[in-house]
Amino acid sequence: MWPIRGMLADAGVTEQQWRVLRVLDEEGPMDPTSIAERAVLLLPSLTRILQKLEDKGFVTRERDESDRRRQIIRATETGRHIIAVNMDTSRKILTDLRERLGDDRHEVLIDLLNELTALDD
Amino acid sequence: MWPIRGMLADAGVTEQQWRVLRVLDEEGPMDPTSIAERAVLLLPSLTRILQKLEDKGFVTRERDESDRRRQIIRATETGRHIIAVNMDTSRKILTDLRERLGDDRHEVLIDLLNELTALDD
DNA sequence: CGCACTTTGTTAACTTGTTAAACAAAAGCA
DNA sequence: TGCTTTTGTTTAACAAGTTAACAAAGTGCG
Numbered sequence: 271m272w273p274i275r276g277m278l279a280d281a282g283v284t285e286q287q288w289r290v291l292r293v294l295d296e297e298g299p300m301d302p303t304s305i306a307e308r309a310v311l312l313l314p315s316l317t318r319i320l321q322k323l324e325d326k327g328f329v330t331r332e333r334d335e336s337d338r339r340r341q342i343i344r345a346t347e348t349g350r351h352i353i354a355v356n357m358d359t360s361r362k363i364l365t366d367l368r369e370r371l372g373d374d375r376h377e378v379l380i381d382l383l384n385e386l387t388a389l390d391d
Numbered sequence: 392m393w394p395i396r397g398m399l400a401d402a403g404v405t406e407q408q409w410r411v412l413r414v415l416d417e418e419g420p421m422d423p424t425s426i427a428e429r430a431v432l433l434l435p436s437l438t439r440i441l442q443k444l445e446d447k448g449f450v451t452r453e454r455d456e457s458d459r460r461r462q463i464i465r466a467t468e469t470g471r472h473i474i475a476v477n478m479d480t481s482r483k484i485l486t487d488l489r490e491r492l493g494d495d496r497h498e499v500l501i502d503l504l505n506e507l508t509a510l511d512d
Numbered sequence: 513c514g515c516a517c518t519t520t521g522t523t524a525a526c527t528t529g530t531t532a533a534a535c536a537a538a539a540g541c542a
Numbered sequence: 543t544g545c546t547t548t549t550g551t552t553t554a555a556c557a558a559g560t561t562a563a564c565a566a567a568g569t570g571c572g
Contacts, residue, residue, distance in 0.1 A: 272511050285528095286528070302550075311529090312529065313550085313552080314528095314531085314553080315530085318527080337550085339536070339538070339549065339550045339551070340551090341551080371503075375506070385496070386492065389492065390393050405557065406558095407558070422520085422521095424521080433559065433560070433561095435521090435558095435559080436557090436559060438523080439522095440557090458519095458520085458567075460519065460520045460567045461520065461521090461567095
């Protein structure tokens with residue numbers, strides 16, 4: 271799992287920036303609140319992350335004219351490029367991990383972690 | 392697990408400060424490097440945490456005269472009092488969690504997490 | 513002895529989690 | 543319409559993880 275950080279460092283993004291970009295890449299443009307939910311980030315964190323992503327030219331923001339409190343964030347071509355270039359490596363790191371841990375144990379682990387977080391609702 | 396934070400917030404310490412105090416309480420005075428190892432903290436983090444604990448009067452530092460690079464950190468009476476007062480609640484929160492998850496699942500979870508971290512060595 | 517190398521700990525800089533507070537736009541309502 | 547409440551987002555402030563740079567003390571070797 272660790273190698274993910276190295277890969278992202280080389281790509282010039284942090285883990286959270288990567289998650290946000292992936293959400294936008296996979297689900298299309300959306301407002302910050304939805305991104306935060308899907309990327310499991312609190313809004314104040316997301317605010318800062320979006321500022322960095324915007325500075326780097328990986329996302330753009332646009333006011334939603336039908337509700338001017340809202341914004342629509344979209345990944346730029348450059349932003350989507352980061353995903354495209356690193357997705358294979360990312361997937362490989364995860365499948366390697368799954369393999370090293372064992373398919374069955376990996377699944378049990380995920381289930382137990384989900385159960386654990388479900389306890390806090 | 393969450394209730395731990397509430398308990399500690401009431402006690403006026405953070406999770407990491409609590410961990411450091413527990414290490415010192417359970418294993419006696421020791422140098423920062425050893426504390427970091429036992430509390431699973433990086434030294435730069437520990438440096439800050441010890442400063443806060445010292446400010447609050449929960450620990451004291453003393454130079455090791457046989458090797459003047461080293462320090463010996465010890466919990467004060469006040470520091471140990473924090474542990475004494477909150478230890479029961481802390482233990483109860485953990486046994487409650489174990490119970491809610493199920494003894495067997497709890498154990499499997501711990502094992503899998505250990506296995507996972509062991510993969511990174 | 514003098515100098516390179518190692519160990520211990522700190523500081524700095526950056527990113528994020530977290531909580532609380534601030535704000536502006538929109539909605540609901542008298 | 544004017545006022546209160548709700549919603550979406552940002553800002554502020556503090557603690558911690560992480561990496562790099564650095565100072566001081568100790569070690570070892572020519």
